[in-house]
Amino acid sequence: MAHKKSLEALNFTLKDLRRNNNIFGGLMILLAGDFRQTLPVVPRGTPADELNACLKASPLWNNVKKLSLTTNMRVQLQNYQSAAQFSKQLLDVGNGKVPVDATSGLITLTNDFADL
Structure with missing residues (x-):
């Protein structure tokens, strides 16, 4: 799993490149993975740090449509x-x-x- 900051950085970059303030610059982004698997790795971090680094802890998560x-x-x-x-x-x-x-x-x- 990627750190939430990497997806947030992608969001800011796409907004800037496309000159569009909508989430991800108005593009649809497809993420794939199993959220029951490994949490993001936080060197010398606590379990709380790992949970906080997860995409579900990002404000972007409210815009995710989850399909199974x-x-x-x-x-x-x-x-x-x-x-x-x-x-x-x-x-x-x-x-x-x-x-x-x-x-x-x-x-x-x-x-x-x-x-x-």
Whole structure:
């Protein structure tokens, strides 16, 4: 994930280059990624610094229209059953559907997790 300042810098640059005060100089910008993955790296930063560096902490986030892909095309085209199972397990972890142990705050993966 990129630091929010990089996208904010792009916004200011496009506004200046296009002489247009609309967000991103009036252009539509396509961002792709998985917000459940790695936060931006902040050297010698605290976890709070990393969260603050995330795009969701930027004023630009209010202008983002979030779309979600729902079909794993690689799995669909390969028709490979264990890959389909792994894809579902990974989505369950990302979507918070795997129970969390109340004392440790950790999840327990089944023995067949990532059993390709």
